[in-house]
Amino acid sequence: MEIERVQLQKHGDGRGMLIALEQDRNVPFEIKRVYYLFATKEKVHRGQHAHRHLNQLAVTVRGSVTFLLDDGTGPVEVTLDDPSQGLLLGSMVWRELYDFSDDCVLMVLADQYYDPADYITNYDDFLGEVNGTLRREGSAAWPGR
Numbered sequence: 001m002e003i004e005r006v007q008l009q010k011h012g013d014g015r016g017m018l019i020a021l022e023q024d025r026n027v028p029f030e031i032k033r034v035y036y037l038f039a040t041k042e043k044v045h046r047g048q049h050a051h052r053h054l055n056q057l058a059v060t061v062r063g064s065v066t067f068l069l070d071d072g073t074g075p076v077e078v079t080l081d082d083p084s085q086g087l088l089l090g091s092m093v094w095r096e097l098y099d100f101s102d103d104c105v106l107m108v109l110a111d112q113y114y115d116p117a118d119y120i121t122n123y124d125d126f127l128g129e130v131n132g133t134l135r136r137e138g139s140a141a142w143p144g145r
Contacts, residue, residue: 006086025115029111036107040100045093050120063104070094
C-alpha cells in the first residue's frame with residue numbers, strides 16, 4: 001500500500017515552532033491544491049472514497065483524526081495526531097476518516113486539481129478497479145467498445 005508517514009523537520013526556539021512544507025523536498029510532488037477540514041461534527045465519517053490518480057500529503061495541524069486505509073488487500077488504521085508528521089497517500093487507496101477530535105484541523109496537499117472523475121465513491125467499485133475486474137466507461141477495455 002502506498003502509505004508512508006513523513007517526519008517533518010521542526011524549527012523552533014523560545015518563541016514557538018515552525019514547519020515548512022516544500023514541493024519536491026518534504027512534499028514529494030508538485031503541489032496543485034491545498035485544502036483543510038475543521039469543525040467536523042462528532043461521529044462524522046469523511047472521505048469514503050479513493051482517487052484513481054491523485055497523491056496527497058495529510059497533516060493534522062491541530063488535534064487528531066483516524067484514517068481507515070485500504071489498497072484492496074485489507075484495511076489499515078492510522079491515527080494522525082502530531083503536526084510534525086504527515087501521511088503520504090498514493091492513488092488507488094480507499095480512505096475513510098473518523099474520530100476527529102473537537103479541535104482537529106486536517107490540512108491536505110494534493111498533486112492534482114479537483115476532478116470529480118478521479119473519485120471512486122463506491123467501495124465495491126473501488127475493489128473491482130483495484131483488482132482489475134471492473135472497467136470504467138471510456139476505457140479501451142470497456143465492454144461494448
